Amino acid sequence: MPRPRPTIGAVAEENELPGDGAASSGPSADGALLARLAADERLRSGAPVHLRPIRPADAEALVSFHDRLSTEAVYRRYFFSHRHLTPAEVEHFTTVDYVDRMALVAEVDGRLVAVGRYERLTGTATAEAAFVVADEFQRQGIGTLLLEHLAERAWSVGITAFSAQTLAENREMVSVFVASGFPVEMSSAEGTVSVAFSIAPGDAYRQARDTRRASAAGGPTGGSGDGSWPDGAAPGR
Numbered sequence: 135m136p137r138p139r140p141t142i143g144a145v146a147e148e149n150e151l152p153g154d155g156a157a158s159s160g161p162s163a164d165g166a167l168l169a170r171l172a173a174d175e176r177l178r179s180g181a182p183v184h185l186r187p188i189r190p191a192d193a194e195a196l197v198s199f200h201d202r203l204s205t206e207a208v209y210r211r212y213f214f215s216h217r218h219l220t221p222a223e224v225e226h227f228t229t230v231d232y233v234d235r236m237a238l239v240a241e242v243d244g245r246l247v248a249v250g251r252y253e254r255l256t257g258t259a260t261a262e263a264a265f266v267v268a269d270e271f272q273r274q275g276i277g278t279l280l281l282e283h284l285a286e287r288a289w290s291v292g293i294t295a296f297s298a299q300t301l302a303e304n305r306e307m308v309s310v311f312v313a314s315g316f317p318v319e320m321s322s323a324e325g326t327v328s329v330a331f332s333i334a335p336g337d338a339y340r341q342a343r344d345t346r347r348a349s350a351a352g353g354p355t356g357g358s359g360d361g362s363w364p365d366g367a368a369p370g371r
């Protein structure tokens with residue numbers, strides 16, 4: 135039986151891309167929103183990393199980021215060998231509505247080194263999430279930061295849970311989810327692990343996040359979107 139692929143990473147033919155139309159029907163992102171969704175954080179080493187919403191102008195940087203990924207990283211993200219992004223994929227991945235389809239890029243020294251995204255499953259309060267970090271920047275905390283900031287944005291627009299598909303051998307991805315402090319539930323089939331969890335910012339999540347931040351040398355650099363959610367915050371736009 136063929137291995138299921140993540141919906142969010144499925145590479146469809148042109149005009150069949152999932153979620154097409156969301157960008158035009160969603161609210162247009164103004165500069166203030168984009169700035170509010172950006173954040174300055176630190177890698178585990180203490181080096182600064184900038185997170186910000188993706189923009190159509192990131193097309194070239196995304197192509198070159200993808201082209202530099204190892205075969206293994208690409209396979210783990212898409213579940214098949216996919217050496218180059220097609221123009222339709224580049225447009226799809228860089229054009230989001232920042233509500234139901236959201237993507238954050240991470241930049242180090244102005245270079246795009248990671249992308250995390252979520253896409254709301256139509257008609258539900260759940261979004262599928264996916265991440266990819268440049269090989270040389272893995273295990274430095276970027277995947278975890280992207281998860282935190284994406285969950286914060288998703289929660290603020292009424293999405294209450296994330297789901298994800300990952301290969302069973304992808305210990306790093308599973309670790310990021312489990313260590314997040316969210317109440318992760320997993321099931322496996324056909325060599326893949328399906329993960330689902332509420333993104334309500336509960337005590338366990340806050341504690342795990344605060345511990346991570348305290349251990350990151352220097353802590354957050356004080357940019358906007360510091361991930362501190364108001365106690366008892368309820369989802370809503």
Ligand SMILES: CC(C)(COP(=O)(O)OP(=O)(O)OC[C@H]1O[C@@H](n2cnc3c(N)ncnc32)[C@H](O)[C@@H]1OP(=O)(O)O)[C@@H](O)C(=O)NCCC(=O)NCCS
Nearest residue numbers: 207210264265266267272273274275276277278307309313
């Ligand atoms: C999976 C992936 C996204 C993880 O991203 P990452 O930036 O390497 O993840 P992080 O550095 O945040 O976390 C990796 C590990 O560090 C730990 N960690 C992160 N920040 C930490 C901190 N401040 N202190 C201690 N541990 C920390 C995490 O818990 C995790 O645990 P592990 O040590 O047991 O592996 C990345 O490896 C990748 O891009 N892989 C290829 C594509 C892919 O697999 N995508 C998944 C498809 S959904």
